[in-house]
Amino acid sequence: MKCLATMLVAGSCFLGAFSYAEDVPAAGEKTIALVAVGDIDADTMSAVRQFAEENVFFQVRLLPALTPTGGSLDQEGVAAAQAMNANDAFVVALVMPKDEIKAHGVYLPEARVAVVNAAVMKPEDGNMELYRRRLQRQAVRSIGMLIGLEPCPNPQCCMSSYQNVDEMDRIGMNFCPPCWDREEKIGKAKGFKAIVLGGVE
Ligand SMILES: [Zn+2]
Secondary structure, eight states: OHHHHHHHHHHHHHHHHHHHHHTSOOTTOBEEEEEEESSOOHHHHHHHHHHHHHHHOBOEEEOOOBOOOSSOHHHHHHHHHTTOOTTEEEEEEEEOOSSOOOSOEEEEGGGTEEEEEHHHHSOTTOOHHHHHHHHHHHHHHHHHHHHTOOOBSOTTSTTBOOSSHHHHHHSOSSOOHHHHHHHHHHHHHTTBOBOOOTTOO
């Protein structure tokens, strides 16, 4: 009898552990986080998230918006990195700094964050469509950098270098075929969660 009781206890412990394990995300499957720091409207963030996901083919999840710290872009980036969960490989932070900062962004691989200065992406004439396109390009470009792509010589590619806003507006919105190929290979090797686009096979 004593033996049977022990077995029952062991059995229920096993079941308990098993049902707990089901709630834990798949081991090793990585996601990409995107976050607004400061005043960037929800529709724009949603459009940036969707565009990024459709162009990197790995899951991009939007984190709840954060309040700017009021520090440098580096400080905003380090603060945004705290919002990642255990599955997020890195985070792209679109930051609306409290004070004027001219740099387009910073790339902090050790903190696993790329910061885009959303304030300098806003056209002076208030063209919201251009603003959105710029943020979408910078998000894909940031993911490319964080995943390990190098600058690309092809001006049709979003990984192409640029010197000013006019040049930035002329480079491609997404990866050229070789960069896309590299991004996909690295992402798959590192265990990023692949997405399947609706209706596209
Ligand atoms: Zn390229």
